Amino acid sequence: MNVLKYFAERFGIPESLFDEFGIYAGPKGRVYLGPKKLPDKPDIVSPGLLIARAESAVKPTTNFLQLFGKHATKNIISLSKEQAVSYAKGEDLRIPSENEGYVIVEYSGNFLGCGMLKSGILINQIPKAKRQLVKYI
Amino acid sequence: MPIPKPFRERYKDIVDDPDLFFECIEKLVPKSFRVNTIKSSSNEVKENFEGYGINIKQMPWYSDAFVSDEPNVGSVFEHFLGKIYLQELVSMLPPLVIKNELGDYVLDACAAPGSKTTELAAMMENKGTLIANDISYSRIKALKFNLEKVGALNTLITNQDLRFFPSSLFDSILLDAPCSSEGTVRKNSKLFNIWNEKQIHGHSNLQKQLIVKAFDLLKPGGVMVYSTCTFAPEENEAVVDHLLQKREAKLEKIELPNFKLSPGLLQWHGREYDPQIELVSRVWPHHNDTGGFFLAKVRK
Numbered sequence: 001m002n003v004l005k006y007f008a009e010r011f012g013i014p015e016s017l018f019d020e021f022g023i024y025a026g027p028k029g030r031v032y033l034g035p036k037k038l039p040d041k042p043d044i045v046s047p048g049l050l051i052a053r054a055e056s057a058v059k060p061t062t063n064f065l066q067l068f069g070k071h072a073t074k075n076i077i078s079l080s081k082e083q084a085v086s087y088a089k090g091e092d093l094r095i096p097s098e099n100e101g102y103v104i105v106e107y108s109g110n111f112l113g114c115g116m117l118k119s120g121i122l123i124n125q126i127p128k129a130k131r132q133l134v135k136y137i
Numbered sequence: 138m139p140i141p142k143p144f145r146e147r148y149k150d151i152v153d154d155p156d157l158f159f160e161c162i163e164k165l166v167p168k169s170f171r172v173n174t175i176k177s178s179s180n181e182v183k184e185n186f187e188g189y190g191i192n193i194k195q196m197p198w199y200s201d202a203f204v205s206d207e208p209n210v211g212s213v214f215e216h217f218l219g220k221i222y223l224q225e226l227v228s229m230l231p232p233l234v235i236k237n238e239l240g241d242y243v244l245d246a247c248a249a250p251g252s253k254t255t256e257l258a259a260m261m262e263n264k265g266t267l268i269a270n271d272i273s274y275s276r277i278k279a280l281k282f283n284l285e286k287v288g289a290l291n292t293l294i295t296n297q298d299l300r301f302f303p304s305s306l307f308d309s310i311l312l313d314a315p316c317s318s319e320g321t322v323r324k325n326s327k328l329f330n331i332w333n334e335k336q337i338h339g340h341s342n343l344q345k346q347l348i349v350k351a352f353d354l355l356k357p358g359g360v361m362v363y364s365t366c367t368f369a370p371e372e373n374e375a376v377v378d379h380l381l382q383k384r385e386a387k388l389e390k391i392e393l394p395n396f397k398l399s400p401g402l403l404q405w406h407g408r409e410y411d412p413q414i415e416l417v418s419r420v421w422p423h424h425n426d427t428g429g430f431f432l433a434k435v436r437k
Contacts, residue, residue, distance in 0.1 A: 039268070044293045046284075049290050
């Protein structure tokens with residue numbers, strides 16, 4: 001599965017944004033975005049930013065969407081301030097929507113990361129280690 | 138834990154104002170953060186903090202560095218988004234002093250947990266190639282987490298003992314060496330519970346091996362910063378002096394306008410150092426209200 005093609009189709013993030021970078025496959029379907037060329041040695045543990053896990057389906061990472069969400073044109077869910085605080089904390093949200101699948105979660109021009117819409121519920125995809133109690137927003 | 142007597146004895150004669158120094162290191166270090174310019178800008182952060190009613194002070198020596206009145210600065214939305222990075226002020230210095238000379242191929246030799254690496258990635262504007270190396274596999278998890286949080290795309294993580302790092306030629310190298318960390322006592326008051334002079338000598342031996350190896354990984358004309366967060370001359374001037382004895386290295390004076398740096402010691406406990414050692418920089422906590430630090434800028 002070509003993840004850049006998926007990002008373009010699903011979110012409208014242009015593939016040309018990544019012309020200057022290299023795409024690398026890691027274990028368990030991990031896909032990395034890094035420098036165009038890698039040095040021959042030493043062995044590399046992690047070649048750039050983990051942008052997706054691509055096994056049966058492509059799952060974009062929150063870190064990727066925080067960085068490139070601003071280039072997206074579709075499948076973006078905009079939250080209220082209260083919803084953004086709940087989402088950053090790791091809660092699921094009720095979002096009346098026919099849409100299903102992975103979405104970009106946004107509040108006031110800030111991209112919080114990845115979400116999964118299913119039956120009107122935005123299932124939280126923020127990794128546990130990144131969740132945070134936001135007091136100032 | 139009060140300041141141990143041997144600690145006072147070691148440093149009272151090499152610091153300009155021992156009373157101020159000892160008084161300062163018993164106080165908590167101010168809360169500070171750096172703006173992650175991969176995702177944001179100083180102006181955006183200033184504007185947003187003003188909206189929150191949190192007082193922040195921009196450092197006159199680094200426009201991306203701020204001190205905050207709110208102790209819980211980690212609870213701002215910008216922290217969740219990776220737009221700011223919580224970091225001690227002195228920890229921002231090593232990348233800053235070679236900011237304009239980094240080049241395209243850069244090594245952060247002892248990178249975990251990645252505060253300085255994330256700063257280097259931002260200074261390189263996410264271009265070129267930055268190798269973030271660390272010997273400890275368990276510490277690489279935190280390094281990876283932090284690099285991904287700031288959105289670093291130009292950074293490759295490696296897990297090598299620097300002493301056996303394969304031969305390479307880097308434009309610039311940051312060697313922020315493992316050390317006795319005396320300068321972090323303002324954020325870790327338990328430091329003195331484990332502090333002892335023996336430890337200093339162990340660190341010094343390893344640092345001497347690391348600095349020579351790092352210098353060998355530098356291309357001719359390249360620049361390296363050797364830094365520690367400790368006061369011990371055995372881990373600072375003596376290590377740089379060791380490099381000067383072993384290799385044709387040139388030291389350069391560090392210029393950092395609006396930040397007070399002090400010259401290196403030319404002797405310690407009866408040992409005389411190379412006259413070039415005067416060009417290294419000590420950061421005493423009471424001079425800029427920071428932690429303690431040491432910096433040497435080395436040219437090949």
